[in-house]
Amino acid sequence: MATYIPQHLENVDAQSWPALVSVTEPGRIVNFRTRQAERRFAVACDKAGIALGGESPDVEVVQEELFVRLAESGWLGLAESYMAGEWTATDLTGTLTKLLGADFQPQGRRSGTSVRSASRGDGHELPADLVQLCSVDGVSMFGGLFASGVPTTVRTSTKSFVSGAGRGSEPATHFVDVTTLSAPIGVERADFDAAQQRAAESLLDAALVDQGADVLEFPSSGGTIALLASARGATVDVLTADPDHQIAVEEFITLNGATDYVHPYTLKAPFPTREEWRGRYDCIISTEKLEYLGKQGAISYLKSLDRMLTIGGFIGLQTVVATDSFGPTSRQALSVLRSYVWPALRFSTITGLHTLVDKESGLRIIAEKHFGDHYLESLRIQRExxxxxxxxxxxxxxDPVFRRMWIYHFALLEALFRLGHLEAVQLTLTTRNRSGRR
Structure with missing residues (x-):
């Protein structure tokens, strides 16, 4: 079908945002689908308690192209329309939460392909200047643990997914210490820096980082975790496949006087081969990487961690996982992030992670710390x-399109956490055949 560029998008960079500037030209079939999309949107908003009219509307439709995009691309079209400034919301997070809660399914005909990525899935990290705009310390964009959360720990018998489990010397189950943090109380923006420090310290504790430990942070989270590990008396190697990110980490480490203890390196590929990197470590730290790699990338990543961890060593890994309530609507809503930010984005369930680790590596998850409510507050503060x-x-x-996209990205993740469709967890992993420190 023919496309045209609406007047309100004439100043948008067509090379950077091709899907935004090209809107399907009106016609009999297009108009019919558009009217259907408009009706479904109105019904969903009514069901969700979202006011579209009146003196104080929750959502204001600025351009009718919103409905064309909904008909064409569903949830991706809704996001792209917001990026194009075709609709606004007084409370974007609340609006997305209500639409997801009402199981809004626009039934678009395309789900989108990767158009422009802030992080390209080839080992490159988010640009340092973008991270700085969303953080307190200027280098960290991971979720924090706030002081007011109360932990509750239960030792749980967990099924083993290792081949041959339940036969011979391989047990059918193993124990996992599952800790749940209660929701934080009275969180303010000023609390976020300490919360990220607390999350970093918790990961270091999970990996048993102490005096004299050889530590690997892979990939780099910006320098904060490596700096805290060095303060414990550890020697830290930091690996990244992004040369620009290495430079930013080196500057941070130099400014904080830790160059004798923290050593950043740039890899030739996202995952180091045995020939490129032969280091073995007592402790490895991984922060919010696994979910952006896709299944095959996650397998390659876990095998790299497995190879670089000493027998009896420990890994502290922070990640976001899907819950049992995560379904097709949640998956469709995330299409904008796969299209524009993380092409391989994939949220596994916690059971899926146990399965992946058991089947694809010689590692085992032995502890979980769940802190979804804390992560929700972290997202809110980062958006603000x-x-x-x-x-x-x-x-x-x-540009304005990117800025609106980045706000939408935070709001969408907030909505999924509010509804309990996503959860944040810190995991402790160790080698299955281990001895020594624990």
């Missing part, structure tokens, strides 16, 4: 920080 830095984002070269 970015919104407060919109002028700086513009000065850094992020």
């Amino acid at each position: 920080l970015f919104e407060s830095h919109l002028r700086e984002a513009a000065a850094a070269g992020y």
Whole structure:
């Protein structure tokens, strides 16, 4: 079908945002689908308690192209329409939460392909200037643990997915210490820096990082975790496949006087081969990487961690997982992140992670710490920080479309956490055949 560029998108960079500037031209079939999409959207908003009209609407439709995009692309079209400024919401997170909660299914005909990625899935990290706009310390964008959360721990018998489990010397089950943190109380933006420090310390504790330990952080989370590990008396190697990120980490480590203890390196590929990197480590730290790699990438990543961990060593791994309530609507809603930010985005369940680790590596998960409510507050603060830095984002070269996309990205993840469709967890892994330190 023919496309055209609406007047309100004439100033959008067509090379950077091709899907946004090209809208299907009206016609008999297009108009019919558009009217259907408009009706479904109105019904979903009514069901969800979202006001579309009146003196104080929750959602204001600025351009009718919203409904064309809904008919064409479903949830991706809804996001792209927001990026194009075709609709606004007084509370974007609340609106997305209500639409997801009402199981809104626009039934678009395409789900999207990768158009432009802030992180390309080839080992490159988010740009340092973008991370700075969303963080307190200027280098970290991982979820934090706030002080007011109360932990409850239960030792749970967990099924083993190792081949031959239940026969011979391989037990059918093993014990996992499952800790759940209660929701934080009275969280403010000023608490976020300490919360990220607390999350980093928790990961270091999970990996038993102490005096004299050889530690690997792979990939780098910006320098904060490596710096805290060095403060415990550990020697830290930091691996990244992004040369620009290595430079940023080196600057951070130099400014904090830890160059004798923290050593950043750039890899030639996202996952180091045995020939490129022969280091073996007592402790490995991984922060929010596994979910962006896809299944095959996650397998390659786990095998790399397995190879680089000493027998009896420990891994502290922080990641976001899907819960049992995560379904097709949640998956469709995330299509915008796969299209524009993380092409291989895939949230496994916690059982799926146990299965993956048992079947694809010589590792085993022995502890879980769940902190979804804390992660939700982290996302809210990161979104608010970015919104407060919109002028700086513009000065850094992020155009209005990108800025709206980045706000939408935070709001969407917030909505999925609010509904309990996503959960954040810190895992402790060790070698299955281990001896020594624990």
